[in-house]
């Protein structure tokens with residue numbers, strides 16, 4: 001299996017063999033390059049499960065069920081997203097940022113009241129989250145949990161790391177907080193790609209039963225893509241469910 005610990009052991013064994021064979025110096029450099037490349041790839045692709053186990057889809061589902069997930073809100077656009085979901089009778093999961101929930105607690109309450117599910121997306125969604133210490137990561141997660149608890153009275157179990165980044169410190173922090181890590185297998189790139197058509201086509205081609213779609217409730221562009229996507233999914237007879245329902249896991253602690 002492609003796991004961080006396995007790669008470390010394989011690289012150390014390779015170095016030992018190279019030493020015994022009195023290999024040339026650059027062969028060690030190649031091992032170093034391989035190790036660095038694997039670590040970087042594993043950090044930025046949550047689907048590899050390189051540092052920790054993350055749910056990215058449910059491969060056992062045969063019925064047309066799919067999960068829409070929205071990151072980085074609540075935001076001014078969340079209301080429009082909720083209106084569209086309501087109209088389509090679709091349920092979704094919102095991975096909220098703590099600082100945003102402090103600004104829009106009423107939206108957090110509306111998300112929950114309309115049958116959607118909430119997840120933790122850290123307190124500040126720092127760009128340098130991948131370089132935080134285990135303690136700082138734990139604080140970021142727990143501070144978000146506290147805000148959600150204050151607004152909803154619920155202890156949240158679902159977590160999605162900012163940018164989908166994973167590393168040993170994040171894995172250690174999560175082993176203490178006990179959250180379930182939720183990734184995705186259909187990335188819309190809605191914060192990167194400018195053209196709505198391109199975003200919609202990207203998602204459409206990857207639609208499959210049991211899939212988890214990553215979107216952001218932070219732009220009018222995504223709202224427009226969502227409108228088309230919901231029509232498409234309805235025409236294809238898909239049921240849009242929350243991630244806990246799709247994966248058969250618990251969203252909140254009892």
Ligand SMILES: [Zn+2]
Nearest residue numbers: 071072162163
């Ligand atoms: Zn995010």
